[in-house]
Amino acid sequence: MRETFALVRKTPGCLLLLFGNFAITFGSNLVLPYLAVYLTVEQGISPWAVGAAFTAKLWAQQGLMVFGGSLADRIGTVPTMCLGLLMRALSYLLVVTAVSDAGAVLACGLLGLGSALYIPAGKAALSRLIEGQAATTAIFALRSTANNAGTALGPLAGGLLLLLSTPSIGFLAASALFLALLVPFWQLRHRIPHTPARPAEDTADTPAPAKPGMLQILRTCPRMIWIIATAVVFGFCYVQVEYAMPITAAAEQGQAFVGVLYTVNAVAVVVLQLVLSARLGRLTNAAAVIAAGLGTMALGFGLFGQGSITFLLLGVVLFTIGEVVIDPRLDSEVAHAVPAEQRATAFGMVGLGMALGGTLANTAASSSAIGPAQLGGRYWLLLLAAAAVLALVTWAAAPRRRATTAAAAEREAVAGG
Numbered sequence: 191m192r193e194t195f196a197l198v199r200k201t202p203g204c205l206l207l208l209f210g211n212f213a214i215t216f217g218s219n220l221v222l223p224y225l226a227v228y229l230t231v232e233q234g235i236s237p238w239a240v241g242a243a244f245t246a247k248l249w250a251q252q253g254l255m256v257f258g259g260s261l262a263d264r265i266g267t268v269p270t271m272c273l274g275l276l277m278r279a280l281s282y283l284l285v286v287t288a289v290s291d292a293g294a295v296l297a298c299g300l301l302g303l304g305s306a307l308y309i310p311a312g313k314a315a316l317s318r319l320i321e322g323q324a325a326t327t328a329i330f331a332l333r334s335t336a337n338n339a340g341t342a343l344g345p346l347a348g349g350l351l352l353l354l355s356t357p358s359i360g361f362l363a364a365s366a367l368f369l370a371l372l373v374p375f376w377q378l379r380h381r382i383p384h385t386p387a388r389p390a391e392d393t394a395d396t397p398a399p400a401k402p403g404m405l406q407i408l409r410t411c412p413r414m415i416w417i418i419a420t421a422v423v424f425g426f427c428y429v430q431v432e433y434a435m436p437i438t439a440a441a442e443q444g445q446a447f448v449g450v451l452y453t454v455n456a457v458a459v460v461v462l463q464l465v466l467s468a469r470l471g472r473l474t475n476a477a478a479v480i481a482a483g484l485g486t487m488a489l490g491f492g493l494f495g496q497g498s499i500t501f502l503l504l505g506v507v508l509f510t511i512g513e514v515v516i517d518p519r520l521d522s523e524v525a526h527a528v529p530a531e532q533r534a535t536a537f538g539m540v541g542l543g544m545a546l547g548g549t550l551a552n553t554a555a556s557s558s559a560i561g562p563a564q565l566g567g568r569y570w571l572l573l574l575a576a577a578a579v580l581a582l583v584t585w586a587a588a589p590r591r592r593a594t595t596a597a598a599a600e601r602e603a604v605a606g607g
Contacts, residue, residue, distance in 0.1 A: 197320070198332065203381040204319050207312065208329075210371055212336040214275075214308070217367040219344025220351065221282065221360045229285070229294050232357050239291035243298035250302030251309075252545030256404065258303075259310035259538025263531055267315035268379040270534070272372055274308030277301075279368035282361040310537035315382050317525035317533055326525050327470060330518035335463040342456035407536055413527040413589050414536060417520065418543040420480060423580045424516050425547025427487045430573070431455060431509065434555040435494065438565050442497045451506050458510040466514055476523055477588030481581045483515030488577035495570025 198204045221228070229235040229243070262270035281301035288294045313330075320329045351360045407414055439451050473479050490508030493501045520540060528536040558569045 198329070201319050203378050204316070204329070206374055206378065207316050207319070208332055208336045210375060211312065211333055212340045213367060213371060214278075215337045215340030216344045216347070217340075217364040218278075219341050220348040220364045221285075222344075224348060224352065224357075224360065225285070225298075228357055228361075229288070233285075233288055233294070235288070235294045236291055239294055242291075243294045246295050246299040247302035249545070250299045251305040252302075252541055252548070254303060254306040255310055255541035255545075256535060256538035258307040259314070259534035259536065259541075260403075261307065262311035262314055262534035266379065266382075267311040267318070267534060268375065268382055270311035271308050271315065272376055274304045274306070274311065275368045275372055275375065277304030277307065279365040282365040282368075286358045286361050306538075306541075310534045310541065313521055313524075313537045314530075314534035315378070317521075318382050318530055327518055327522040330521040330525075331463045331466075331470070331514070333521075334514070334518050335460050338456045338459035338463075342453060342460065345452075404535065404539055407528060407532050407539070411528050411532075411536070413523070414539065416588055417523050417527065417536075418539055419587070420584055421520060421540045421543030422547040422550075423484065423584055424480075424520065425544030426551045426580070427484060427491075427547075427577050428513060428544070429548035429551040430491070430555070434551070434565055434569070434573075435506070435509075438494060438497075438570075439502060441565070443499060443502065451502065454503060454506050455510050455513075458507055459514055462511060462514045463518075466511075470515060470519070476519055477585045479519055480516050481585035483512040483519075484577055484581035484584060485512075486515065487512030488574050488581065491570050491577055492574040495567040495574075497567070 198208065229240050235243075258270065258274070277300055281297050281304060284293065284297035284300060288297050313333075316329060316333060317326060320326050348360045351363065435451060470479060486508050490505040490510075490512065492505075493508065494505035496502075496505075521537070524533060524536045524540060555565065555569070558565060558572075
């Protein structure tokens, strides 16, 4: 890990991107835990409209992530990140002024769109700064650590703001933070190169840059098929933390315990990333690493179905280990399977895969509910079995030879030659 921090310090722009991820998740979590209450209680928005607003946010973020990635490949990662930050800032201002159902849906949809623009562009920008498989995996692990540090601290700061001032102050503070980040982020355009992803005349000396289309990526980078399928599987397992886990924890131990689980998850991600990221970066068999992560999540699901506080906490820790193992590895796989001028689109495709997996998981959980807000132990046993089978399938279906980028192929040719 010491080598990773040294690499971050000596790579211009890398530290700013990592700090920016912390600041963005911190600012978002100033208000996101309290958003539904604010819209219904303070703004008088109807409950059904709040539900529609959250649905609009989900699909604007996940469903449009491919669009955000494609835009970043066309106009550049830095302009796209800045556009996403601006949309996030405007969305929180709109939340404060929203006094109608339509306004709430529009504000949350704009918030999701801002995320859809920023996330794939930010990942692509980071991958352009760092090359090499071990380094890339470690840096993406640090990115996940920064995100979860913001997730852990943001709600605490948001709660403090609620005690000290009016309910709208958190939204105004988050908006101001995103606007402040625009200035240093815009300066990154001088440090992060952009290869235009538009067709160019192909000559013997200057080949045309790759075009940022999903079908084009799947044709030229066949490993992406396995990566996207793995993202669907990971999304199916990961989304349990958003719906099934809170319902079970609230039913077994009370609603207050849900916040404890989220805190444990966020803190465990930060600690485990620091402990595991360097070691995981040295493992080259991505399929085995991801399958092991899914197996660990499966064990966590089995413990979660037992209901006691001890098993709930242990289950969340095992779930977190799987999250720590899989999330940065998927990002690293994209960075090494896809050429730089197509990566933002590819990251968006991974986000879409996770959204599809999450939709399947929420459908399964809602159809398995006992009453309005309870899941039985049988659900978690079935989920354990499903995750274990998916882990084996993911490992068995992985391509045995890694697809390489053009740059990597060129390096291999020079080394061999």
